[in-house]
Amino acid sequence: MTFLQSINNNDHSNSSSDELIIANRKFSSRLMTGTGKYPSISLMKECIEASQCQIVTVAVRRVQSEAPGHKGLAESIDWTKIWMLPNTAGCKTSDEAVRVARLGREMAKLLGQENNNFVKLEVIPDPKYLLPDPIETLNAAIQLVKEGFAVLPYINADPILAKRLEEVGCVTLMPLGSPIGSGQGIRNQANISIIIAEANIPVIIDAGIGSPSDASQAMEMGADAVLVNSAIALSQNPLYMAKAMGLATRAGRLAYLGGRMPIKHYAEASSPLTHTITST
Structure with a gap:
């Protein structure tokens, strides 16, 4: 089956000609979703399915502490189909x-993903704007890479920090x-465009996406993937929005591959001016 046939059939499993590769693991979907802020775990599960995402992020501390909305969350997802x-x-x-991060790796093992060494690295001391700490993020990344983690660091749109994180061995930005x-x-x-242009590892736009058009814009810019949580969970109809985000991510990727006109x-x-009918 060709890439275009797989698109027409809405079949991600066969779109191998344009896979997202992170730490040598291949994914056909370029949408990642979160698990927080949903009114129920059952709705969260339905939205994951509707979005057709293959990677779902889980907050280790909230699951471990059974924070509101997180009790039983990790066990509710079919991790044979979704990468944690x-x-x-x-x-x-x-x-x-x-x-x-070490707890997260053990949690993944307990849930059946023995070879999962992925971690989304977030270090956020700022309670008001929730901006990541660049110095602590870099320090943590260095240590985690040494311990064999595939580190996906959440950062400000800082091209210099992005290059440093790539140099120390992170698998995405x-x-x-x-x-x-x-x-x-x-x-x-502007800064994200620089990061995308200079990176030799996948760039995933994380945080701030509020609509499918935002997701499509990110992909049209050349991002390799997007991560969306609040825009789906807090929408008026999360199932519709999850589906829309999945479609928008695919559309944006196709637009990027197609190459927009100058x-x-x-x-x-649009039509040639030669051989037109003229009045005499």
């Missing part, structure tokens, strides 16, 4: 993040489009 991305949400220092949960869309387009400062007719 444990995250270090709630950590304020590099030391905390490293400890929670995850710059924020705008503050977490704000739904402001992509407000850091922008011109003048008009140009």
Whole structure:
């Protein structure tokens, strides 16, 4: 089956000609989703299915502490079909993040993913704007890479930090489009474009996406994937929004691969002007 046939059939499993590869693991979907803020675990599960995502992030500390909305969450998902991305949400220092990452790896093993060494690295000491700490993030990344983790760091849209994280061995870069949960869309387009242009590892836009058009924009810019949580969970109809996010991510990726037409400062007719009927 060709790539275009797989698109027409809405079959991700056969679209192998354009796979997302992270730490040598292949994914046909370029949408990642979160598990927080849903009114129920059952709705969260339905939205994961509707979105057709293959990677789902789980907040290790909230699951371990059975925080509201997280009790039984990890056990409710079919991890034979979904790849778990444990995250270090709630950590304020590099030391905390490293400890929670180790717990996340053990949690993945207990749930059947023995070879899962992925971790979404979040180090956020700022309670108001929830901006990641660049120094602590880099320190934690260095240690986690040494311990054999596949590190996916959440960062500000800082091209210099992004390059440093790539150099120390991170497997992706995850710059924020705008503050977490704000739904402001992509407000850091210039810097994100630099990160995408200079990176030799996948770039995943994380945080701030509020609508399918934001997801499509990120993909059209050349991002390798997007991570969406609040925009789905807090929408008026999460199932519709989950489906829309999945479609928008695919559409944006296809648009990027297709290559948009050049922008011109003048008009140009779509039809040729030769052999037209003229009055005499």
